[in-house]
Amino acid sequence: MAELKTVARPYAKAVFEVAREQGHIVEWADMLNVLASVTVEPKLKKALGNPAFSAEEKANALADVCAEVTTEQGKAFLLALAVNKRLSLLPAISELFLQFKLNFEKAVNVQFTSAFELTAEQTQALAASLAKKLDRTVNLTSETDASLIGGVVIRTGDLIIDGSVRGKLAKLAEAINS
Structure with a gap:
């Protein structure tokens, strides 16, 4: 996975710079x-990997399937990816583009998992605290997981804050066993 992102990063960065300069970040992100x-659909993935089709045919087919969102620049980008045999990088390029977009907007996606449903006040307080700590606008998504026993696990990018009872018990067990 890391290798894919390494190869995808220059493409994502180049597309992001073009989108930023032209003021079309949202459109490119959607596309x-x-x-x-x-x-990633199995049938299309197989067709895109088929050497019987030319790079231009692959790019055009993909552009046609996504005609509602694919711009002329998007078609040119697809052709460049196809010529370089990099169409399989589109999921990684999209993910990296989103990271560049969030960084540009000084925003961050945060997922938190709690043992119990949090109230609206608790959620707002958590978002405000994280926004202050991260110096970013926080986009929260939440879920509940009773196996945490209590507390919360917060994930954003590479940062994981495990304040769950399950996590603390695991650390305690590790300390006892070592």
Whole structure:
């Protein structure tokens, strides 16, 4: 996975710079998201990997499938990816583009998992605290997981804050066993 992101990063960065300069970040993000979603479909994935089709045919087919969101620049980008045999990188490119977009907007996606449903006040307090700590606008998504026993696990990018009872018990067990 890390290798894919390493190869995808220059493409994502180049597309992001073009989108930023032209003021079309949202449009590109939407287009890349749709293209990435489509390229992981098994039948299309197989067709895109078929050497019987030329790079231009693959790019055109993908652009046609996603015609509602694919711009002329998007088609040119798809052709460049196809010529370089990089269409399979679209999911990683889309993910990296989203990271560049969030960084540009000084925003961050945060997922938190709690043992119990949090109230609206608790959720707002958590979002405010995280926004202050991370110096970013926080986009929260939440879920509940009773196996945490209590507390919360917060994930954003590479940062994981495990304040769950399950996590604390695991650390305690590790300390006892070592």
